[in-house]
Amino acid sequence: MDSIRSSQITEGIQHISESVFVGLCRKVGTSQLVAMRRDVVDIWEMVKNQVTTSDEDSTMVSGSYGEGLRLEGSDVDFMYWPNNVRVIWESSQSQYNNTHRLTLILCDCSDSPPGFTLLYLLSPRTNRFIHRVCVRMNNRYYVSSSKYRQITLLSPHNLTPHGPCVSGTFITVEYDHAHCFVSDFWPPSASSWIDRCHSWPHPHVVDDIVKNGCHFVAIGHKLGNYEDHEWRISFSQAEQKLVSVMNHCQFLTYGLLKLFLSEIINNGVGDDDKLLCSYHMKTAVFWVIQQNTIPHWCPQNLLEGFWVCFKLILKWVYEGVCPNFFIPGNNMFLSKIHGIKQHQLYRRLSELYEKGLAFLLHSPSIRSCIIDVLYNPRNSICTDDHTLISEDGFDRNLFVEITYPCVIPGKFNIQSCIRYLQTIEQIKSSPLLTQYQVIMLQNMTARILQYTAFILHMETYTPDNKLSYRADKISCHMLKLTAQFGFITDMMFLAMYYYKTLRYTEALSIIQMIKVKLLQPYVMYTGSVDREMYTEAVGGQSWSTKMRQAVAWDITLDSRFHYISELIPEQQSALQNHWSLLFVPPFILLYMLEILCYRHVDTMRAQTALDDLQTLVHYDQGQYIPLRHRHSSYVRLIELKYRDISWQILGICQQVTGNLQAALYSYQQSLRQEPFNHIQTATEMRIQRVCQWIPLIN
Structure with missing residues (x-):
C-alpha cells in the first residue's frame, strides 16, 4: 500500500515538473528560441570583432543575455578588451606574442587570494592609456584596477560604477560595461578544473574552453592586501560555453533558480541586503551537473534538479563557503556572507526548505503552472517545442532579437562601413551559418547600407560636381537595396x-x-x-x-x-x-x-x-x-x-x-x-x- 502511495506521489511530482517545464519554456524560452538568441548574439559578435582594428576593443556579450536568457529585470552585460594588450602567466609565454605590436602584462598571484592577481608591465612597449593607470611598487609598474575603473568612468555616456563595471540604461534596459584585459592562456590556478572534467563537459568542450583563455576584470578582493590594484580572473567566456552545452532541462533549471532568487529570496529586499546573486545560482547548477547527482535531466525530474541545487546552496550558506567552479579555493562568500547576515540568510532558506517545493507557489512566474496541475491532475502535458510556440510567436522573437543590439560602427566613416560590408560578405559564404544568423546578417547589411548612403552624401555633396552625382547614384542604389x-x-x-x-x-x-x-x-x-x-x-x-x-x-x-x-x-x-x-x-x-x-x-x-x-x-x-x-x-x-x-x-x-x-x-x-x-x-x-x-x- 505504501509503495502504491509512494508511486502516486512520485508520478504527481513528475506531472508538476512537466507543467513547470512548459511554464518555463514560455517564460524563459523553448530550446529553439534559446538557440536562436545565442546564434544572433554570436554572429553580431563575430562581425563586430572581425571589423575592429588592432587599436580598438574586442567585444563580448556576457552574462545571462549572452547565454540566451531574457528574464524581466535582467541587465545586459558587455565585456571590452584592447586588442593590443595581452596578459601572460609566465615570461616564457611571451614568445607566442608579437612584442612589437602588443603590450605584454605579466600576472603576479604570489600575494593575492585565489581567483585574483596583480598585473605588472612586462613589455617596454606601453600605450599611453596603460601607462596612465599604473602604480609603482617594488620597482615594478603594476596596472591598478581602481585607477582603471576611474578612467572608464570618464566616459561621456553618464555611466555609474557597479563593481568592476560601469552601468547605464538604454531604452529602460540596464546594461553593464566591463572594461578588462584578455589572456590567451588558461590560468594555472584553474588547472584542477581540467582534471575534474570526467563526465561533464565533454573533452572537446574542455579543450575549446582552455584554448580560449580567460579575462581579468578591474576589481580586487575586499580582504586582499592590494584591493585597489588587484584584478579578478573572469571565466565569463568559459561559463557561456558551459551554459550552451547544457541540455534544455538543465538550462531551465538555471532559469528557475534565477526566478527563485528574484521572486522569492530577494523579493522586497534592498540592494544592500541581497546576499545571494545569480552567479551563485549558476555556480550551483555547474557543480550539480558535474557531480552527476542527477544522471538524467528531463522534464519529469526538473523539480528534482532544482531541489538538489537548492540544497547545495543551503549547504554553502550553512558552511559559509561557496567554491568558485573553476578555482574552488576562491570562496565567493568570504567577503559578503558571514556573521549575523550569514545566520539570517540560513534561517530564511531553512524555513523555505521546511516547506518543501510548495514554496514555489510564492513565485508569480511558477504558481499558475503548479495550480493548473493540482486542479487538473489528469490533463496530459505536451513538452514539444513546436506546440509551445506558434509560428508568429517565434517570428516576433526572431525579429526583435535581430534588432538588438543595434549595429553602429564605432568609427563613423566610409572606411568603417566598407569594412563592415566586406566582413559580412565574407562571413555569409560560410556553410556553418544557421538560418537565424543568415537573417541577422541580412538585417545588419541593411543597417550598414543606410549608414553608408547618408555618410557618402554628407562627405561628397557639393553643387554641380561630378563626384557628387556619382555618389548620389551609389547612395540611391544602396537605399533601394x-x-x-x-x-x-x-x-x-x-x-x-x-x-x-x-x-x-x-x-x-x-x-x-x-x-x-x-x-x-x-x-x-x-x-x-x-x-x-x-x-x-x-x-x-x-x-x-x-x-x-x-x-x-x-x-x-x-x-x-x-x-x-x-x-x-x-x-x-x-x-x-x-x-x-x-x-x-x-x-x-x-x-x-x-x-x-x-x-x-x-x-x-x-x-x-x-x-x-x-x-x-x-x-x-x-x-x-x-x-x-x-x-x-x-x-x-x-x-x-x-x-x-x-x-x-x-x-x-x-x-x-x-x-x-x-x-x-x-x-x-x-x-x-x-x-x-x-x-x-x-x-x-x-x-x-x-x-x-x-x-x-x-
Missing part, C-alpha cells in the same frame, strides 16, 4: 534621402508605397500582430520574405549625422544629453515627410496630411504610437513612450505651415511627456522662437 531586403519601414530611409535631395515627387511615390504596406492588417509592428491575418498572408514563407512584406519597426535615426534638416535641433539635443539615437514611430515620420514634400508640390494635400497627423497624435491609443514595445514574446515589455517626439514633429509641421499657435501648444505638450528621446533642449528652443514670432504676426 535596403528597401528590397529590409523591413517595410526601411523604405523610409529612401524617402528621407529623396526629400533631402529635393526630389519631392520621388519621395511621395515611396511614401504612398510605404503607407499601403503599413496599413495591411497582417503587418507585425513592434511585436504586435493579428495572428490569423499574419499566418494567412505570410505563413510558411521565408523570414526574408516576411521581413520585406509583413514586418515594420520603429525608425531609428542616428544623431551623429543628419537625415533631414527639420530634425537637426532634436538630434543635437539628444547628443547633448549623451543619447545618440532618436526613435520615431513610422506613421509619425511618414506624415511628416508627406507634409514637407507636399508643401512644394500641392499645398492642399499638405494640409490634408497635417490634419491626419494631428488626428493621429491627439487620438491614437497605442496602435500607431506604441505605448510599449515587446522585447520578447513572453517577457520584458519595455515602455517606449514616443509621445515626446510625436508631439514635437506635429509642432514642427504646424510651424512650417504657418500655424504658430498650434505649434506652440504641440511643443508644450511634448515637454509634458516622458523625455524618452531627450529632445527637451530642442523643444525649449523651438518654444522660444515661436513665442518671438507670434506677437509679430498678430
Whole structure:
C-alpha cells in the first residue's frame, strides 16, 4: 500500500515538473528560441570583432543575455578588451606574442587570494592609456584596477560604477560595461578544473574552453592586501560555453533558480541586503551537473534538479563557503556572507526548505503552472517545442532579437562601413551559418547600407560636381537595396534621402508605397500582430520574405549625422544629453515627410496630411504610437513612450505651415511627456522662437 502511495506521489511530482517545464519554456524560452538568441548574439559578435582594428576593443556579450536568457529585470552585460594588450602567466609565454605590436602584462598571484592577481608591465612597449593607470611598487609598474575603473568612468555616456563595471540604461534596459584585459592562456590556478572534467563537459568542450583563455576584470578582493590594484580572473567566456552545452532541462533549471532568487529570496529586499546573486545560482547548477547527482535531466525530474541545487546552496550558506567552479579555493562568500547576515540568510532558506517545493507557489512566474496541475491532475502535458510556440510567436522573437543590439560602427566613416560590408560578405559564404544568423546578417547589411548612403552624401555633396552625382547614384542604389531586403519601414530611409535631395515627387511615390504596406492588417509592428491575418498572408514563407512584406519597426535615426534638416535641433539635443539615437514611430515620420514634400508640390494635400497627423497624435491609443514595445514574446515589455517626439514633429509641421499657435501648444505638450528621446533642449528652443514670432504676426 505504501509503495502504491509512494508511486502516486512520485508520478504527481513528475506531472508538476512537466507543467513547470512548459511554464518555463514560455517564460524563459523553448530550446529553439534559446538557440536562436545565442546564434544572433554570436554572429553580431563575430562581425563586430572581425571589423575592429588592432587599436580598438574586442567585444563580448556576457552574462545571462549572452547565454540566451531574457528574464524581466535582467541587465545586459558587455565585456571590452584592447586588442593590443595581452596578459601572460609566465615570461616564457611571451614568445607566442608579437612584442612589437602588443603590450605584454605579466600576472603576479604570489600575494593575492585565489581567483585574483596583480598585473605588472612586462613589455617596454606601453600605450599611453596603460601607462596612465599604473602604480609603482617594488620597482615594478603594476596596472591598478581602481585607477582603471576611474578612467572608464570618464566616459561621456553618464555611466555609474557597479563593481568592476560601469552601468547605464538604454531604452529602460540596464546594461553593464566591463572594461578588462584578455589572456590567451588558461590560468594555472584553474588547472584542477581540467582534471575534474570526467563526465561533464565533454573533452572537446574542455579543450575549446582552455584554448580560449580567460579575462581579468578591474576589481580586487575586499580582504586582499592590494584591493585597489588587484584584478579578478573572469571565466565569463568559459561559463557561456558551459551554459550552451547544457541540455534544455538543465538550462531551465538555471532559469528557475534565477526566478527563485528574484521572486522569492530577494523579493522586497534592498540592494544592500541581497546576499545571494545569480552567479551563485549558476555556480550551483555547474557543480550539480558535474557531480552527476542527477544522471538524467528531463522534464519529469526538473523539480528534482532544482531541489538538489537548492540544497547545495543551503549547504554553502550553512558552511559559509561557496567554491568558485573553476578555482574552488576562491570562496565567493568570504567577503559578503558571514556573521549575523550569514545566520539570517540560513534561517530564511531553512524555513523555505521546511516547506518543501510548495514554496514555489510564492513565485508569480511558477504558481499558475503548479495550480493548473493540482486542479487538473489528469490533463496530459505536451513538452514539444513546436506546440509551445506558434509560428508568429517565434517570428516576433526572431525579429526583435535581430534588432538588438543595434549595429553602429564605432568609427563613423566610409572606411568603417566598407569594412563592415566586406566582413559580412565574407562571413555569409560560410556553410556553418544557421538560418537565424543568415537573417541577422541580412538585417545588419541593411543597417550598414543606410549608414553608408547618408555618410557618402554628407562627405561628397557639393553643387554641380561630378563626384557628387556619382555618389548620389551609389547612395540611391544602396537605399533601394535596403528597401528590397529590409523591413517595410526601411523604405523610409529612401524617402528621407529623396526629400533631402529635393526630389519631392520621388519621395511621395515611396511614401504612398510605404503607407499601403503599413496599413495591411497582417503587418507585425513592434511585436504586435493579428495572428490569423499574419499566418494567412505570410505563413510558411521565408523570414526574408516576411521581413520585406509583413514586418515594420520603429525608425531609428542616428544623431551623429543628419537625415533631414527639420530634425537637426532634436538630434543635437539628444547628443547633448549623451543619447545618440532618436526613435520615431513610422506613421509619425511618414506624415511628416508627406507634409514637407507636399508643401512644394500641392499645398492642399499638405494640409490634408497635417490634419491626419494631428488626428493621429491627439487620438491614437497605442496602435500607431506604441505605448510599449515587446522585447520578447513572453517577457520584458519595455515602455517606449514616443509621445515626446510625436508631439514635437506635429509642432514642427504646424510651424512650417504657418500655424504658430498650434505649434506652440504641440511643443508644450511634448515637454509634458516622458523625455524618452531627450529632445527637451530642442523643444525649449523651438518654444522660444515661436513665442518671438507670434506677437509679430498678430
